[in-house]
Amino acid sequence: MEKFVKIENVGMSFDTRKGKFVALRDIDLTIKQGEFVSLIGHSGCGKSTLLNLIAGLTLPSSGVLLCANREIAGPGPERAVVFQNHSLLPWLTCFENVHLAVERVFAANENKAQIKERTTKVLELVGLAHALHKYPGEISGGMKQRVGIARALAMEPKVLLMDEPFGALDALTRARLQDELMKICDATRATTVMVTHDVDEAVLLSDRIVMMTNGPAAAIGEILAVDLPRPRERLTLAHDPQYMDYRSAVIEFLYAKQSHPLAA
Amino acid sequence: MANLSGPSSTEADAAAMRAFLGALLPPLMGLMLLVGIWHLATMNGGSIPTPGKTWEAAAKLFADPFYRNGPNDQGIGWNILASLQRVAIGFGIAALVGIPAGFILGRFATMASMVNPIISLLRPVSPLAWLPIGLLVFKKADPAATWTIFICSIWPMIMNTAQGVMRVPQDYLNVARVLNLSEWKIVTRILFPSVLPYMLTGIRLSIGTAWLVIVAAEMLTGGVGIGFWVWDEWNNLKVEHIIIAIFVIGIVGLILEQTLLLLARRLHTEA
Ligand SMILES: Nc1ncnc2c1ncn2[C@@H]1O[C@H](COP(=O)(O)OP(=O)(O)OP(=O)(O)O)[C@@H](O)[C@H]1O
Ligand SMILES: [Mg+2]
Numbered sequence: 001m002e003k004f005v006k007i008e009n010v011g012m013s014f015d016t017r018k019g020k021f022v023a024l025r026d027i028d029l030t031i032k033q034g035e036f037v038s039l040i041g042h043s044g045c046g047k048s049t050l051l052n053l054i055a056g057l058t059l060p061s062s063g064v065l066l067c068a069n070r071e072i073a074g075p076g077p078e079r080a081v082v083f084q085n086h087s088l089l090p091w092l093t094c095f096e097n098v099h100l101a102v103e104r105v106f107a108a109n110e111n112k113a114q115i116k117e118r119t120t121k122v123l124e125l126v127g128l129a130h131a132l133h134k135y136p137g138e139i140s141g142g143m144k145q146r147v148g149i150a151r152a153l154a155m156e157p158k159v160l161l162m163d164e165p166f167g168a169l170d171a172l173t174r175a176r177l178q179d180e181l182m183k184i185c186d187a188t189r190a191t192t193v194m195v196t197h198d199v200d201e202a203v204l205l206s207d208r209i210v211m212m213t214n215g216p217a218a219a220i221g222e223i224l225a226v227d228l229p230r231p232r233e234r235l236t237l238a239h240d241p242q243y244m245d246y247r248s249a250v251i252e253f254l255y256a257k258q259s260h261p262l263a264a
Numbered sequence: 265m266a267n268l269s270g271p272s273s274t275e276a277d278a279a280a281m282r283a284f285l286g287a288l289l290p291p292l293m294g295l296m297l298l299v300g301i302w303h304l305a306t307m308n309g310g311s312i313p314t315p316g317k318t319w320e321a322a323a324k325l326f327a328d329p330f331y332r333n334g335p336n337d338q339g340i341g342w343n344i345l346a347s348l349q350r351v352a353i354g355f356g357i358a359a360l361v362g363i364p365a366g367f368i369l370g371r372f373a374t375m376a377s378m379v380n381p382i383i384s385l386l387r388p389v390s391p392l393a394w395l396p397i398g399l400l401v402f403k404k405a406d407p408a409a410t411w412t413i414f415i416c417s418i419w420p421m422i423m424n425t426a427q428g429v430m431r432v433p434q435d436y437l438n439v440a441r442v443l444n445l446s447e448w449k450i451v452t453r454i455l456f457p458s459v460l461p462y463m464l465t466g467i468r469l470s471i472g473t474a475w476l477v478i479v480a481a482e483m484l485t486g487g488v489g490i491g492f493w494v495w496d497e498w499n500n501l502k503v504e505h506i507i508i509a510i511f512v513i514g515i516v517g518l519i520l521e522q523t524l525l526l527l528a529r530r531l532h533t534e535a
Contacts (some may be wrong), residue, residue: 057441076442081442083435087436100443104443
């Protein structure tokens with residue numbers, strides 16, 4: 001498959017009051033079209049920093065990032081982001097929040113009715129048909145996160161970037177949304193990069209898991225390819241020895257090779 | 265169902281009534297205390313009239329608030345309206361200039377660092393210092409008073425709007441960047457709604473300032489207006505009327521402030 005996102009020798013440092021802070025160094029990674037990649041690592045290692053670089057929200061201090069062979073020079077609707085805290089605009093309804101994105105991407109080629117239909121469809125896809133005209137303040141955290149996902153999916157992005165999309169949710173809602181996300185990704189073949197803290201989530205969803213070393217100056221420690229057939233079923237996988245092996249490989253990396261920075 | 269909901273709703277009404285009285289009672293007691301002290305302090309004569317005498321004068325005054333005996337002798341209603349009109353014009357122009365200026369200062373840091381020192385310098389200047397400049401430029405009392413209102417009420421609007429723009433959460437701006445929204449959409453869908461509460465605070469402070477300033481300005485410029493009226497009554501030594509004017513100015517100011525607070529709360533719950 002085509003190499004779609006290329007991260008070449010990227011380093012990122014921030015200017016802080018105490019001088020230069022090197023967050024990332026020597027990041028090399030290529031992501032194929034349609035691939036699902038997870039970024040996992042301890043808190044503060046630089047996962048969000050790397051995701052923001054792919055999104056183009058920040059630019060690297062060194063190295064270069066490419067998407068579809070073009071340098072990433074800034075954010076754009078072809079790389080949709082699901083933000084860690086959902087970032088819905090509180091003065092717009094769920095419908096209007098998604099509509100804002102759909103309109104931006106499709107207004108050039110489609111009429112108003114088509115754009116409305118797209119908006120409604122994608123909200124139905126995440127199971128929010130009944131909450132179209134509610135404001136973010138009137139719905140639960142899980143529903144807000146789903147609107148955030150719907151907004152990103154609605155743009156039919158080439159790359160879907162998610163920063164701990166399910167981090168703030170309870171275990172039941174999280175499992176449901178993971179299943180939904182797997183279905184959506186299988187259906188749309190979207191290239192996806194997801195930041196997560198959750199080992200099971202990473203193994204269940206990913207084609208590859210990128211494990212990052214502790215910061216400062218974090219780098220890619222290991223990359224684990226997850227060769228489990230799709231569609232994946234969480235109940236059968238729970239007893240799958242191969243799944244268990246992947247799971248313990250990630251845990252081994254996180255807790256033995258990169259013991260928690262606070263414990264060190 | 266109907267039987268059940270009937271009595272429970274009157275019960276709720278009664279509870280609301282009690283809450284209302286509970287909220288009203290302490291302020292009423294405070295007011296009575298004030299009038300009581302006023303009465304005790306003035307009942308043995310002196311230059312300040314008693315509450316009773318002031319009340320009588322007020323009743324007479326408000327019996328016919330809209331009479332006209334020539335340009336210098338008009339009812340108190342006309343005087344209040346004249347002042348409100350000046351405030352409205354001066355404040356209106358200040359809003360038209362100040363709110364867009366605040367947006368620009370909040371959005372462009374270089375502009376802000378250019379203009380902020382000037383604002384800090386001019387903001388603490390007393391309104392009365394601006395009046396001669398107005399008289400000099402406009403050669404007439406009325407526009408000079410409006411000018412003074414304008415210059416004194418513009419600062420809170422500029423500063424609060426700029427504050428609001430600078431405090432737009434980075435998350436929302438990131439959304440705008442990822443969606444690659446046009447500058448127009450950024451202003452209407454993101455900046456304006458999130459700045460609105462700050463803007464309303466600015467407007468409220470501005471109107472308060474404008475109402476403070478108008479009385480002083482009118483004392484100096486003359487004509488019709490509540491400030492001028494106070495000065496006129498002082499020259500006539502009608503002290504009751506001065507006290508009435510103080511109450512009237514206070515009440516109008518209170519109404520202006522409460523109206524804007526109500527508006528802010530309405531918009532806030534809608535957001
Ligand atoms: N704008 C910034 N200025 C200075 N330092 C920053 C900035 N953004 C991130 N950092 C630093 O870079 C490091 C990596 O931050 P990042 O947010 O990418 O971590 P993370 O892996 O996403 O953590 P978490 O899992 O807790 O979200 C941290 O030490 C953080 O303090
Ligand atoms: Mg993070």
